[in-house]
Amino acid sequence: MTDYSEEQGKELEVLESIYPDSFTVSSENPPSFTVTVTSEAAENDETVQTTLKFTYSEKYPDETPLYEIFSQENLEDNDAIGILKLLALQAEENLGVVMIFTLVTAVQEKLNEIVDQIKTREEEKKLKEKEAEEAEKQLFHGTPVTIENFLCWKAKFDAELLEIKKKQIKEEEQAGKFKLSGKQLSETDYNLDTSDIQFLEDAGNNVEVDESLFQELDDLELEDVEDDPDYNPAGPGSDSED
Numbered sequence: 001m002t003d004y005s006e007e008q009g010k011e012l013e014v015l016e017s018i019y020p021d022s023f024t025v026s027s028e029n030p031p032s033f034t035v036t037v038t039s040e041a042a043e044n045d046e047t048v049q050t051t052l053k054f055t056y057s058e059k060y061p062d063e064t065p066l067y068e069i070f071s072q073e074n075l076e077d078n079d080a081i082g083i084l085k086l087l088a089l090q091a092e093e094n095l096g097v098v099m100i101f102t103l104v105t106a107v108q109e110k111l112n113e114i115v116d117q118i119k120t121r122e123e124e125k126k127l128k129e130k131e132a133e134e135a136e137k138q139l140f141h142g143t144p145v146t147i148e149n150f151l152c153w154k155a156k157f158d159a160e161l162l163e164i165k166k167k168q169i170k171e172e173e174q175a176g177k178f179k180l181s182g183k184q185l186s187e188t189d190y191n192l193d194t195s196d197i198q199f200l201e202d203a204g205n206n207v208e209v210d211e212s213l214f215q216e217l218d219d220l221e222l223e224d225v226e227d228d229p230d231y232n233p234a235g236p237g238s239d240s241e242d
Contacts, residue, residue: 008056011098018101031056034070035104039111042119048111049073050083054100061098064091079114086110 008031015035016023022036032055039048050073055066067087069080090106091099 002062004056004059004062007098008060011100015100019104026053027055030058035100037104037107037111039108039115042115046074046115046118048075048079048114048118050075050080050107050111052087052104052107054103061094062096064095065100067091067103074118075111075114083107083110 012025012031012033015033019035022038024034026032026034032053034051034053036049036051041047051070053068053070057063057065067084069083072080075083086106087103090103094102
């Protein structure tokens, strides 16, 4: 039969010797204690720190201990959640043996990773700030004009202008296929007249005329303008008027 109290007591003694400055007993029944874990210092001497609180269950280590983050410093909430997930995983893997040292060591390594991530975040932040400053300077000062970049711009501008002219010429050619100028319209009317005359000349005596159309004119009763009592041969529009 396993003596859980004896096993727990031995582990407490070992932990107190390993962490003399960061180990604190909170309660003896049930056994409860805290261990403060601090990361290695970054280049700017910044550290990440958390205090873990453990409480032995009745049958620990055959049961996982209770654990929580008692306090934290420079630790974001997302990182704290990651530490709790890590503790849960490590506790399951080490079930059946005393494990507090293993859990604390895993958290120590995690804090060191977080410090490295903070360093990377700071470097990325500084880089973005520098890029923003450079962009702002570029906005106010513009790009210095050199012979090389001017010739490059000129070639690009000429190519774009040539494309515009080609497009205009093409549109004008397309429009010219469907739209005649005034001179062309005049020439078209003249060609229609001459084509009628040419048709009559080419037909000669072969042109058939319906004489009945002219016979009907004889049946019309037309008044002689001289019989009109209002007729004035010397009036406006007459041939006798000078």
